[in-house]
Amino acid sequence: MLAPGLAERRQQQLYRSRRLIDGAQDVELQCDGKPLLSFCSNDYLGLANHPALIEAMQQGAARYGVGSGSSHLVSGHSQPHHALEEALAEFTQRPRALLFSSGYMANLGVISALARKQDILHEDRLNHASLIDAARLSEATLRRYPHNDVDALAGRLDKQSDGHPFIITDGVFSMEGDIAPLQQIAAVATQHAATLMVDDAHGIGVIGKEGRGSIEQCNLSMHNVPILVGTLGKALGTFGAFVAGSNELIETLIQHARTYIYTTALPPAVAYATLTSLKLIETEHWRREQLQTLIKRFRNGAQQLGLNITPSTTPIQPLIIGSSGKALHISKQLQQQGILISAIRPPTVPEGTARLRITFSANHSEQHIDRLLAALESVIKRDATQD
Ligand SMILES: Cc1ncc(COP(=O)(O)O)c(C=O)c1O
Secondary structure, three states: OOHHHHHHHHHOOOOOOOOOEEOOOOOEEEEOOEEEEEOOOOOOOOOOOOHHHHHHHHHHHHHHOOOOOOOHHHHHOOHHHHHHHHHHHHHHOOOEEEEEOOHHHHHHHHHHHHOOOOOEEEEEOOOOHHHHHHHHHOOOEEEEEOOOOHHHHHHHHHHOOOOOEEEEEEOEOOOOOOEOOHHHHHHHHHHOOOEEEEEOOOOOOOOOOOOOOHHHHOOOOOOOOOEEEEEOOOOOOOOOEEEEEOHHHHHHHHHHOHHHHOOOOOOHHHHHHHHHHHHHHHHOOHHHHHHHHHHHHHHHHHHHHOOOEOOOOOOEEEEEEEOHHHHHHHHHHHHHOOEEOOEEOOOOOOOOOEEEEEEOOOOOOHHHHHHHHHHHHHHHHHHHHHO
């Protein structure tokens, strides 16, 4: 019964399969038994395999055990969870923060807890799948505006008469790497008394002078962006997510967010290790500076090679290829040259925009970027001569 669907997916070059990583996540890793230089993880600051985090995780496990044993509201809310929530609140300069077990669950939890049937959720067309799924799960109406098109968004809000408007956007877009025009979006939200929610999964730790993310970069505060979602599994190098905002917001989520209430709290040792991530983010500015150096070097080199890069200023530097088959082919050829970059295909990205989602980590060196550029040059040139 399922085989024809799988065969069709394969034939459309959309079949997804997993690679087997052996050993720790880092820029140089072992994949399917071979050493590869990776440019596709979200470990932007190079913390996932940092010795201080490993040590903190070990200490956390020794003190608090492995499992949390239950949900936060039963008996699973332990001291490290609480300390991390307080540290995240301070870091994001908000009164409270609430931990979730993943970013996907945070988005589902927030939107389904806050939006009522008569409300309208205005979402950027390129928002992460979890934000789209969250809207579908809620009873409110989903309206998707063209990517970063503030005028189109304002036009839709002008026409809305019933229900409360929410504006929901990624801070840094996961597949494009560009930053939402948050200042303009916040102004539109104020004009229309709409509630603005920003999912900064790829901004927290990475952008803004202090690493506080796209809200810091755009000089905004909780006043403009009352709902902020951040993840811990990307730049912070661990696992989980959080929502930061007012006391009323957090108390409302504790009462109503089903993905908070009906699930096991994340392991306390993970929360304990994440406290160390936050300290590194606050003290080791060189990680963000290194990312900027790498981005500049890559973009200069890519422009010289005439590669089809987008205007991104973040460590997400997609190379748009077009067809899924071609993106897969290039990814495989790069792998033969020792470079790991997965091909991202529809429905994750719009039809006809399959791409190599290249990402950088503070653990990459400038020599790594040169190796990447040399591999791209040889693979893409060879591909062009075969077209
Ligand atoms: C913008 C955005 N939000 C949310 C998520 C989900 O976060 P998590 O991986 O913690 O579930 C992702 C992850 O890919 C993302 O890119």
